Amino acid sequence: xxxxxxxARLSLNQETVRQWSLPELVAGCVAAGVGAVGLWRDPVxxxxxxxxxxxxxxxxxxxxxxxxxGFFTAADPGGRAAALxxxxxxxxxxxxxxxxxxxxxxxxxxxxxxxLPGARGRIAGILGELAPWAGSHGVRLGIEPLHPMFASDxxxxxxxxxALDLAEQFPAEQVGVVADSYHLWWDERLxxxxxRAGAGGRIACVQVxxxxxxLPQGVLLGRxxxxxxxxxxxxxxxxxxxxxxxxxxxxxxxxxxxxxxxGTEVLREVVDRYRxxxx
Amino acid sequence: xxxxxxxARLSLNQETVRQWSLPELVAGCVAAGVGAVGLWRDPVxxxxxxxxxxxxxxxxxxxxxxxxxGFFTAADPGGRAAALxxxxxxxxxxxxxxxxxxxxxxxxxxxxxxxLPGARGRIAGILGELAPWAGSHGVRLGIEPLHPMFASDxxxxxxxxxALDLAEQFPAEQVGVVADSYHLWWDERLxxxxxRAGAGGRIACVQVxxxxxxLPQGVLLGRxxxxxxxxxxxxxxxxxxxxxxxxxxxxxxxxxxxxxxxGTEVLREVVDRYRxxxx
Numbered sequence: 228x229x230x231x232x233x234x235a236r237l238s239l240n241q242e243t244v245r246q247w248s249l250p251e252l253v254a255g256c257v258a259a260g261v262g263a264v265g266l267w268r269d270p271v272x273x274x275x276x277x278x279x280x281x282x283x284x285x286x287x288x289x290x291x292x293x294x295x296x297g298f299f300t301a302a303d304p305g306g307r308a309a310a311l312x313x314x315x316x317x318x319x320x321x322x323x324x325x326x327x328x329x330x331x332x333x334x335x336x337x338x339x340x341x342x343l344p345g346a347r348g349r350i351a352g353i354l355g356e357l358a359p360w361a362g363s364h365g366v367r368l369g370i371e372p373l374h375p376m377f378a379s380d381x382x383x384x385x386x387x388x389x390a391l392d393l394a395e396q397f398p399a400e401q402v403g404v405v406a407d408s409y410h411l412w413w414d415e416r417l418x419x420x421x422x423r424a425g426a427g428g429r430i431a432c433v434q435v436x437x438x439x440x441x442l443p444q445g446v447l448l449g450r451x452x453x454x455x456x457x458x459x460x461x462x463x464x465x466x467x468x469x470x471x472x473x474x475x476x477x478x479x480x481x482x483x484x485x486x487x488x489x490g491t492e493v494l495r496e497v498v499d500r501y502r503x504x505x506x
Numbered sequence: 507x508x509x510x511x512x513x514a515r516l517s518l519n520q521e522t523v524r525q526w527s528l529p530e531l532v533a534g535c536v537a538a539g540v541g542a543v544g545l546w547r548d549p550v551x552x553x554x555x556x557x558x559x560x561x562x563x564x565x566x567x568x569x570x571x572x573x574x575x576g577f578f579t580a581a582d583p584g585g586r587a588a589a590l591x592x593x594x595x596x597x598x599x600x601x602x603x604x605x606x607x608x609x610x611x612x613x614x615x616x617x618x619x620x621x622l623p624g625a626r627g628r629i630a631g632i633l634g635e636l637a638p639w640a641g642s643h644g645v646r647l648g649i650e651p652l653h654p655m656f657a658s659d660x661x662x663x664x665x666x667x668x669a670l671d672l673a674e675q676f677p678a679e680q681v682g683v684v685a686d687s688y689h690l691w692w693d694e695r696l697x698x699x700x701x702r703a704g705a706g707g708r709i710a711c712v713q714v715x716x717x718x719x720x721l722p723q724g725v726l727l728g729r730x731x732x733x734x735x736x737x738x739x740x741x742x743x744x745x746x747x748x749x750x751x752x753x754x755x756x757x758x759x760x761x762x763x764x765x766x767x768x769g770t771e772v773l774r775e776v777v778d779r780y781r782x783x784x785x
Contacts, residue, residue, distance in 0.1 A: 341738040343692070376655040378692040379736035380719045385692050413622070413657040413664050440659045445720040457658035459620040 232260025238291040240265035240479035298334035369431035371405035387420040403431030425470025453500035511539025517570040519544035519758035577613035607648040648710035650684035666699040682710030704749025732779035
């Protein structure tokens, strides 16, 4: 007997099953009845953006997001220009894939820099050049706030409120926000900021992962399988729904314990856990 | 030639030089011209609260804080009663030491609990019983917000704003807040919340440590020596000053690399770095 298809809104982010090649990812999602995937630039470029687009579209899958552009907090003109170039290419890749959103992670503080407000201030400037480029390619940028524990080395945008302050300087069809439960669950302002995001049509992408402790060295790869941690994931999804979000819910879990297992088994567990804790 | 005495507002938190016994701590601070210490309950109780009080006062040192009470997010009546008992004893110990502030870390989510607003809500209830007890002992409670990366397992109070929302339900002489650069540096609302705290006479204690990456496994012991990281420490201290704070600036760095070194050398470095990056 075949298992019931996965819930319609579930999208599988590629990094959750990093052990899978792109063809394995596509075949695995089709077999499980998962209708969308979130992709990453490095594996897409290695496989070829056009070839990936063909593979994914040929299987009837939607690309809910391409991760990621951003990293544009450089203070020097050379670093800034290089970031802008790279982000223009990312927009082109997202267009090629027909991705709903190009996820942007802002970048951290430049080496030796302690001026957090300054770094935050530079982001709007570069978005001013990137947003029209995205618009002309039919791509929507999604500013993703990362947990404050990444503020120095990865992303100076730490709350949904900050992401919205940035996004709202541009047309909603060009710049939205990405709401990831892992990064935002602790923030008491989250319900209000999700309402604000929804009211402005700014919710470009919703991602889910659970928060587990102890955090591993470097903290990047410590995300938890849905239901293993402290996040009220159903409440989070319900807040996004109440704000008017109707798009995919992308499961994005960076966790070496999942990568060490059989991808099909991991995806089956993701679907089960999604039903139990998110849907 | 003797070194110049340490800056007048510098206080040395005991955990920065965990390798020192209490007598070593006191002798080391006197020798370095440091006028105040922050103490921890476990070593104080091991040495005896009365004996510690004599030792410290006899050396002319002030106790800027006693760390720590709190951990009162238990949902069950037994856990709640035990927490209240323990915190009453902590108040008595703080009174014995003549400590300026008893630092309170709220505690994380109970095991298996995903109701963050619920846990946050229970804190005010127990403070309602503890604050008058503190007042009658001449002790001031200081609610310390911890970095959001500790929200699940250590402290559901994640921002200075949340700490103030709690403190302001009680008389300012009974309940203030503790502002630690390590926990708060990322928060764009920090300047406004420090002004609010100062205007209400709520700044009970100011602590400094730097933010460095990569974070170690478990993230607790990853604090940086002053000047080694991303925090604008002088700006942080200046914000507290501008808000009217005139008390000690306590250096609290949990870092095994400092503990592995000679305590006198670590304290000398702390004093030098304080002059360079904080004063």
